Amino acid sequence: MASSADVSIAVVAGEPSGDLLAGRLLGGLRLHLPDARFHGIGGPAMMEHGFESQWPMDKLTVRGLFEVIPRYRELKGIQNSLRDQLLAEKPDCFIGADYPGFNLGLEAQLREAGIPTVHYIGPQIWAWRGGxxxxxxxxxxxxxxxxxxxxAIYQAAGVPVTYVGHPLAEVIPIQPDEAAARRQLGLAEDANVVTVMPGSRMGELKYNTVAFIGACKLLLQRDRSLKFVVPMAGEKQRKCFLELVAQAGLQDVELMVLDGQSHTAICAADAVLVASGTASLEVALFKKPMVIAYKIMAASYHIMKHMAYQPWIGLPNILAKETLVPELIQHAATAQTLADAMWKQLSDAPHRLQLVQRFTDMHYSLLRNSAQEGAAAVLKVINR
Known part of the structure; x- marks a missing residue:
């Protein structure tokens, strides 16, 4: 087999979910290209496979239409610098790990210069912005x-495409061990546990925290035994979250705030209050009842709601093509409405059993060896 030392693959992930996706893909590629250079912008999951991040990934992490504006010049500067570097270097391939607002523009310029481009994962053109x-x-x-x-969507558009399965379906067991997760967190096996996930981005925390923790305070009025577990993506997020809780006068709500450990926190829960996004799919794969909520800048919301093609925003509901779990968006996501919806998720036993079966079926439909399938597609692109 020819040496892979001369192979260079550039990758950009702009947030933790993209880092996890790209990390698995790089793991699959590393088996075939042990000496290849992987570089660009990424996080810890990618670095586990020898990835060189030339900018901190959190410099790219931003959500929403108007939220980007204050950061536009900085983000554009990073994009242009990386573009110039890659055009000079001519890597064998560029992989954009999600983050389409940044990556698609970069990919267009690289592809025009003859550099093959792979995008992982497909932008949600089936949900909004089909243009x-x-x-x-x-x-x-x-x-x-x-x-x-x-x-089928990309095939119809003439874009070469490979379905690789969802990596989370491989990471999360079909039958999660709730008792082990509770032991790991020091929670009693018979405790009543609510996991609260207001988001991993700073903007998500800003808009979701007060309503989410306000809902916890109201839930305690119905059941004083409830335990609330809140996993945080990093120290910066933890500090912001605790400051928001204090500013809202909600510091009397007892919270177990974790550094990371989101999967353990979900696995340990009886039900989860979760911001819309990949985390809602994680909750479904752990077979947990949930309430999906989301709040963003008002101007972004008014534009985005008119561009949506689906009646749902939560991935579990989109995949099921029906409202399996409640969604409360923007002004509807008050502390009271969230608390009421969560109480039903906690107390409706037949509904909980139905969700376990539906989410198990969903899990199997997403289960493939994504690292192997994705790596095979990339290797074909670079003719290795």
Missing amino acids: RIKKIIKSVSHMLVIFPFEE
Whole structure:
């Protein structure tokens, strides 16, 4: 087998979920390209496979339309610097790990210069901004998708595509061990546990924290035995979260705030209050009842709601094509409405049993060897 020392693959992930996706893909590639250079922008999951991050990943992490504006010049500067570097270097391939607002523009310029581009994962054009397919056609040499229904969408548009399965379906066991998770967190096996996940981005914390913890305070009025577990993505997020709780006068709500350990926190829960996004799919794969909520800047919300194609925002409901779990968005996501919806999730035993079966079926539908499938597609793109 020819040496892989001369192979260079550039990758950009702009947030923790993309870092996890790319980390698994790089793990699959490393088996075939043990000496290849992986570099660009990424986080700890990618670095485990020898990835060199040339900028801190958190410099890219921002959510929402108007939230980007104050950061535009900085983000554009990073994009241009990386583009110039890659155009000079000519890597064998560029992989954009999600983060389409940044990556698709970069991919278009690299592909025009003859550098093959892979995008992982497919932007949610089936949910909103379907017009983005025109940009994808120009930008992407090969698309890797994580939901089975996406393959036909890209095939119809003439974009080479591979369904690789969802990596989370491999990481999370079909039958999670709730008792072990509770022991790990020091919780009694018969405790009544609510896991609270207001988001990993600073903007999500800013808009979701007060309503989420306000809901916890109201739930305690119904059941004083409830234990609240709150996993935080990092020290910066933890500090911001605790400051927001204190400013809202909610510091009397007893919270077990964790550094990371989100999967343990979900596994230990009776029900989860979760911000919309990948975390809601994680909750479904752990077979837990949930309430999905989301709040963003008002101007962003008014634009985005008119661009949506689906009646749902939560991935579990989108995959099920029905409202399996409640969704409360923007002004509807008050402390009271969240508390009422969570109480039903905690107390409706037949509903809980139904969700376990539906989420188990969903789990199997997403289960493939994503690292192996994704790596095979990338290797084909670079002719290795």
